[in-house]
Structure formats: structure tokens, C-alpha cells
Amino acid sequence: MSVLVTSLALGSLYCLIAVVLVLHFKVSGFLNIGVLGYIALAPYLVASFTSEHSSIFIFLAVCLGIMFFISLLSFVIDFGLFKPISRLSSAMKVIVSISVLFITLTFIDIIWPSGANLETPVGTKSISIFSIDLLLIDAITLFVAFIVVFGLFFILSKTIMGNRLLAFAQDQQTARAYGVSPLYVKFLISVFTGVMASLAGILLASPGSPRVGVTSVIFYSLIALSPVIIARHSDLLICFISSFLVAFVQIFSSANINSINEGFHGIVSNFGLSTAITLGPTFADRFVPFAIALLALIIIPSRWIRDDANG
């Protein structure tokens, strides 16, 4: 049961991150890895402005301020700094965005040389719902991530502004001729990025399982690339589903790592061999998510996934 709850919570965070990446892809035509830098940055910022004694209101106010700041940052970096290189190929842009990520991480290292410690008003309290004990932070994560993701789906499919965004994502020329301003769309994407990236970063870094503090946020957000790969970076629904799939298999295999090891050794000895290799946490956290992604690339026919981005 706890495996299920933890993987739902983690999956909803992957979903937040993956959806941001997909939105950026839809509008700018390349996978903007630099966005992961904001996710890493958010918890450091929150940790600097709050302490374990901060009241919940101050904590929420700081979070809001940081969402605003990251929206601005995304607008300036993703749509301002990337403008001069708009003529480069999308492969080059991905490489540039990776450098942006590393520059952000270096900044974090310079400003917070000894790391940071994020204390939330929630802490590691747990609650019991229907006689199931779960961490309060897991419940909050699930709640917040679901609201945000469904809010986004609602905006995209049921509002004029969201429809304009989707239209712009498919055909910028035509959308412009109907008066959809690129600035409007880029502003929207920045706001979504600010809200979703900050939330993902803060919730990932909050104390509680399986998260282990601010330093591992960037690592977990890299795993969110796996659902992006499965969704061929353009299908939001597949992105949504595969986030949970990846999280579940990841949490499941790390919880059952001993039996997986036994099985592995059993298979090896069937061939009359013996091995000293023991599969550790790396297997669950690094190998499994991307193995799923690669497998999905092979077995899901690409015609199931509409690639409607125009580079």
C-alpha cells in the first residue's frame, strides 16, 4: 500500500515536470532541459527565506513569491536569451539548454556552497485516511499536483486562452494571422513554468520519503525525462499516464530490490555461471526509468502519438 501511495505522489511530481517540458517543446520546438534548473533552484530559494519556525502563511507567501520569480526568470531566459539562437537547429538548442542547466547548477553551488536545508511546516507528520497511514507531505503532493495538472488540462481544453496556446503550438504562422500574439503565448508558458516548476521542486525537496533533500531534486527531475521520452515529447495525455507508470515501477523495484537480486542471481546460475554483481538502488532509480522509456520507444507505434510540433 505504501508503495502505491509513494509512487502516486512521486508520479504526480514527474507529471508536473514532464508536462512543463512538453509545453515548452510544443511552443519552442525543442526539449528545453534548462527548465530543470528552475526546479532545482526553487527549493534553495524557499530554504533561504524560511526556517523551521516560519508559520504556514509565511511559507506559502514565500512559495508564491518564488513562483512569480521563476515565471519571470523563465520568460527572460527561455524566450529572451533563446531568441538570438532561434535560427539554430533544435538539436543545437537542446545542447544550449543543457548548458543553461549546468550554469544554473553552478550558480546554486556558488550561492549555497554548503547546501541548504528545507524545513516545511508539514515536516514528516503523518495522517491516517480510511485507516491508511500516510505521510502528510505525500497527501499534499498528490492533492496539489492533481489540482495543478487538471487545472492545466482544463485551461488548455476549455478556455479561449488555452485554445490559442494549442493553436499557436500547431501552426505559428496561421495563429499569428488570426491575432494570436507570440508574446501572449510565451507569457502563458512562463507562468505555467513558474507555477509548476516551483511546486515540483519544493515538493520534491520537502522532507519525507522518497525524497532526500534539496540536492537530489535535480536527479529526480532528470528521471522525469523518461515520461517525456515515452510521450515522444508531444502528447500530454501519454505523458501524464507514463509519469505514474515510471514512478510506480521505480518505487516498486526499489522496495523489492532483494527479491530482484535473488531472481537475477537465479537466472545467472541457470546458465551455470555465478556473479558477484548486486543490484543496488542505482538499478531502481537510474536503470529502470530509462529502460521503460527505451522499451516504450520500441513497442509503442509512433502513429499512436501525434507529433504536432513544428520546429
Added chain:
Amino acid sequence: METAMSDEPLDKAVELVETPRETQEQERRGIGFALKGVEVSYSGVQALKNISFEISSGERVGIIGNNGAGKSTLCDVISGLIKPNVGKVTYAQADATRKSAIWRAQKGMRRVFQHPVYFEDLSIVENVMIGSPPSRGDGIVSSLLFPRLFYKEQRETAIRIMEYCNIAENDNHSGVNLPYATKKRIELARALMGNPKILVLDEPAAAMDEEERAQYCQVVIDYVETFSTTLIVVEHDVEVIKTLCKRAIALDAGEIIADGEVIPVLRNDKVIDLYLGKRV
């Protein structure tokens, strides 16, 4: 829907709006524009050479010419998707040469593309709604705070315009399976959604059958007559030009070879040569 061609005018366009007809006509009245010495070249190929003409408010002009004559490029210049290398564009006497397509769309410029664009993530009604005028209370901040403020109202308008444009398909149709002619009609509805003051149609009737074409023309003529919209039609079919336009401009290899009333232009020697393909 039964008979495509009836002699009486539709005159249904007025029903599209609730406000008194007079104010609507005032607000929507077409605007004129002019091109002066416009040249456009694509990396070496000169698509438009020294194009100058003036179109007054409410005028209906057809543009004819061979494949590759530069008709679509001309539409791009008018709608602002391409900025001319040389020359000047004015909208209602104001210089618009460097103004963006968005600025022009806000001024009431609407365009139907040669190859219809259907936004596949959206339903038919939503596709039409994309054309709604961008300035109406849906600025960035207000649309974030009240995302559904004008939704219902605009949806109703869109449905009325779809009926007006004879779009019978309902929301359950997926965009992929729509017939070409329907996509063309959706484009027209999307353009009309924006209360156009200048309406540019790039080969609207291509790939339509006789009946569909007549129906389409009737809708367009009804609309532009009701609101005195300025109309530009690019078309290979001479009948469509004769029905919709009073004036014609003939293009050949990026140059204007004839400009004037429709019939004299069509009888022009150069134009006849062009259409009969006698030209070398």
C-alpha cells in the same frame, strides 16, 4: 441547404449580431489599404516586383495569375506575415509597413489560407473561436484571472457563424477526417468570427464542387455586402472572381499586368495569353 443557388440574397449576416444593424455596420465597415512599390524576394527568387495599388474601403478585388505568379506572397504582404524588402504598406492611411500580423489582425485583417489549417487539438467550434477578436477583454492578466469570462458568449457566436457558413459537421468529427471543402468553410467561419474589415481569401474555392462553390460564394457576398467589408480574392476560377469582385488585378511573374474592372481585365490580351498558355 437543399438548393445551393437561389437568386434572392441570403441577408442572414445581420442575424449574426445582436446590436442594432446601423451601429454594427458603422463599426464593421471595411477599411482601405494601399501598397506602394512593394518588392519581395525569397533568397534569390524575386516573388513580387514593384507592386503598387490602392484599394478603397469596401472594394472587392480579385487577384488572378498563373501558378507561382506571387499571389499568395501578395496575401502574405497584405496580412503582415511577410515584410516587403522594399516599398510601403498603408492601412487606412496609416503606415503599416513594419507593423506585425498581430497588429493588422487587431485592425480587422482576416485571412483564409490557400491550404486550410485545421487545429487538430481543438474541436470544430473551438477552431472557429480561435478567430475571435483578440482585444476583447481577454488581455493576459484578465484571462488568467477569469479564464472563462467570454467563453460561452463566443461559443454561441461561433455556432451561429458556423450555421451561417453551412458547416453541418458537428463536434464529434475529428479534424483528420474532415473533407477538404469543410476545412475551407471552417477557415471562412474562423475569419468571419473576427469581424473582418479586410477579408483576404486565398483560393477559397479550390477543390470544391459546383454546388459547394456557389454556396460558398453566396455566403461571402452576403457578408461583405452587409458590412461593406473590403474583400480580396485570389482565385483561378474566373466565375468566382466574376461573382465576388468588381475589380481584378492580374499578376504575372511578380508583376501587375492588368488592373481594372473585372471584364476588361479578363479580356486583356496579356491575360488571355496567360490563361490560354500561349505565352512562352
